[in-house]
Structures are given as C-alpha cells and as structure tokens.
Amino acid sequence: MKDINLLSTKAKEVRKNIIKMITKANSGHPGGSLSVTDILTTLYFYEMNIDPKNPKMEGRDRLVLSKGHAAPALYAVLAEKGYFDKEILMTLRQYGSILQGHPDMKKVPGVEISTGSLGQGLSVANGMALNGKIFKEDYRVYAVMGDGEQQEGQIWEAAMTAAHYGLDNICAFVDSNNLQIDGNVDKVMGVxxxxxxxxxxGWHVIEINGHDFNEIISALDEAKTVKNKPTVVIARTTKGKGVSFMENVCGFHGKAPTQEQAVQALEELNK
Structure with missing residues (x-):
C-alpha cells in the first residue's frame, strides 16, 4: 500500500544514518548514497517481496546495488527494515565489521551479491532474472546503477542480453545525478x-524525478505491466540530496563530512 508519509519518514532516517556512519568512519561516499536514498527506500518499504527475518526466503525479490560505493544507503535501508541492528551501522569500515566499504553478500544479511567494480551489476541481475525464467519463479530483480557507470561497456553488453532474452522480470534504475568522482558526467564522458x-x-524506458515517491511508485507499477522486454527507470537525482552544502558538489562523492559539517547536515535533515 502506498504511504508517502511513511516513505518520507524512512528516507529521512536513512539519510541521517548515512551522515552519522560515514562521519564516524571518516570514510565513505555520501554524495551518491544520498542521491539514491529515495529509490532504495521505495523499493524496500513499498515494492519488494522480502522478509528481513528470512533473508534467503524462497521466491523473494532481489536487489543488486551495482553502484556498490553507495553501500551506506543500502546498509541504512537494510537496518531500517530490520535485517540487522541499527547500532551496527556505526561500525562502518571498521576492522572486523560486517559493513565494508562495498556490500559483502557473505557478511551482511539482505545483500544478494557483492558489488563494487562498476559495470558488473546488471550482468549479475540478468543471471538472477534468467534463473527465475528458467525455473518459472515469479520473483523480480532490481538493479541500481549510477550514470557514470553507463560509461562501462559491460553495461551495454548486459543491456543487449536482457533484451534478447525478454527479461521482463528485471527493472533497472539509473541514479542519474550527473556527477562522478572526476567531475560532471557530461564532461568526463557524456552518456x-x-x-x-x-x-x-530494446528496453522499456521510464524517466522520472528520482526524489518524488509518487513518480518512483508509478514507475515500479508500470514496469510490472511490461511484457517480453526489460524496463529501465532513468531517475534524475541530486547528488548529496538533502544536505545543502553537499548538493551537486563533486567533492562529496567520496569524502566524509567533518564533525562540524555533520552537525549542520543533521540539523538540516531534522527540519
């Protein structure tokens, strides 16, 4: 059931925890984590058929975070959903923690596949979707990519593959914030x-505002009606969304805020 207030509240908590955990670690990727928050929140709290108490449930929907450097967003959403205790979030990137800089499927409940090397996630998602087709399972697969990641050739090989096999059980998102580690995507290598x-x-394409929950939900609902071809949602987003001094600032792609900046960020998010 659609509950925009719930999604907004959850996304706010996720953003606050992203700031807290990256600040505590003094390491991480806040910009792309904040830009993808609303998409991940909608997937986990509106869309996906999952059970935090049974992460390997038969027939569950799958999510592949291809842009693995946005792991803080995924971790914060998983904790908010109840896959593990929120206190663990504050161990991000610490020695012995399950929460590494990129998601590890062997350590973190709810992580379907270890990711981080950009360009590979859609291929993995294709494999999951093909498995569903072969064994006549009705689960869906969601893949979340960055727009800088669209510069990788493997993305387009995977795109051809999904279309060739008519993988209508896959829905990909492009978190299109037009910033990557070296600058604006359209300046580094336009996509x-x-x-x-x-x-x-050969894909069904939907373009949305990636921070509008109604548009995200509408796209997800539309994707489920598409037959014999995969769907991709081009989500136009703002890097660092929700924190004024991080928004559209390339420098916060992979830099932790200072303690003082974190205080300001949390004050803004609390408003």
Whole structure:
C-alpha cells in the first residue's frame, strides 16, 4: 500500500544514518548514497517481496546495488527494515565489521551479491532474472546503477542480453545525478541521451524525478505491466540530496563530512 508519509519518514532516517556512519568512519561516499536514498527506500518499504527475518526466503525479490560505493544507503535501508541492528551501522569500515566499504553478500544479511567494480551489476541481475525464467519463479530483480557507470561497456553488453532474452522480470534504475568522482558526467564522458540509448537497446524506458515517491511508485507499477522486454527507470537525482552544502558538489562523492559539517547536515535533515 502506498504511504508517502511513511516513505518520507524512512528516507529521512536513512539519510541521517548515512551522515552519522560515514562521519564516524571518516570514510565513505555520501554524495551518491544520498542521491539514491529515495529509490532504495521505495523499493524496500513499498515494492519488494522480502522478509528481513528470512533473508534467503524462497521466491523473494532481489536487489543488486551495482553502484556498490553507495553501500551506506543500502546498509541504512537494510537496518531500517530490520535485517540487522541499527547500532551496527556505526561500525562502518571498521576492522572486523560486517559493513565494508562495498556490500559483502557473505557478511551482511539482505545483500544478494557483492558489488563494487562498476559495470558488473546488471550482468549479475540478468543471471538472477534468467534463473527465475528458467525455473518459472515469479520473483523480480532490481538493479541500481549510477550514470557514470553507463560509461562501462559491460553495461551495454548486459543491456543487449536482457533484451534478447525478454527479461521482463528485471527493472533497472539509473541514479542519474550527473556527477562522478572526476567531475560532471557530461564532461568526463557524456552518456546522454540515455533514454534514447536504452530504447534502442530494446528496453522499456521510464524517466522520472528520482526524489518524488509518487513518480518512483508509478514507475515500479508500470514496469510490472511490461511484457517480453526489460524496463529501465532513468531517475534524475541530486547528488548529496538533502544536505545543502553537499548538493551537486563533486567533492562529496567520496569524502566524509567533518564533525562540524555533520552537525549542520543533521540539523538540516531534522527540519
């Protein structure tokens, strides 16, 4: 059931925990974690058929965080959903912690696949979706990519594969915030027009505001009606969303805020 207030409240808590855990670790990727928060929150609290008490439940939906450096967002959502205690979030990137800089499927409940090397996640998602088709399972697979990641050739090989096999049980998201570690995506190596490119590769394409819960939900609902072809959602987002001094600032791609900056960020998010 759609509950925008619930999603908004959960996303706010996720963003606050992203700031807290990265500040505590003094390491991590706040910009892309904050930009993808609303997408992940909607997937876990509205869309996906999952059970935190049984992470390996038969027939569960799968999520592949291809942009693995946004692990803080995934960890915060998983903890908010109840996969593990929220206190563990504050051990991010510490020696012996289950929460490494990129998701580890062998350590973190709810993580379906270890990711981090950009460009590979969609291929893995294809494998999961093909498995569902072969064994006539009705689960769905969600893959979340970055827009800088669209510069990787393997993404487009995977795009051809999903279209060739008619994987209508896969829905991919592109977190399109136009910033990557070296600067603006369109300056480093332009990837637009993404909508036309994905259409030409045989995908059903939906373009949305990636911070509007109604638009995210509408896209997810539409994707489930599409038959015989995969769906990709081009989500236009803001890097560092929710924290004024981080928004659209390339420097916060992979830099932790200072203690003083964290205080300001949390004050803004609490408003």
């Amino acid at each position: 637009e027009p993404l909508t036309d490119k994905w259409k030409s590769f």
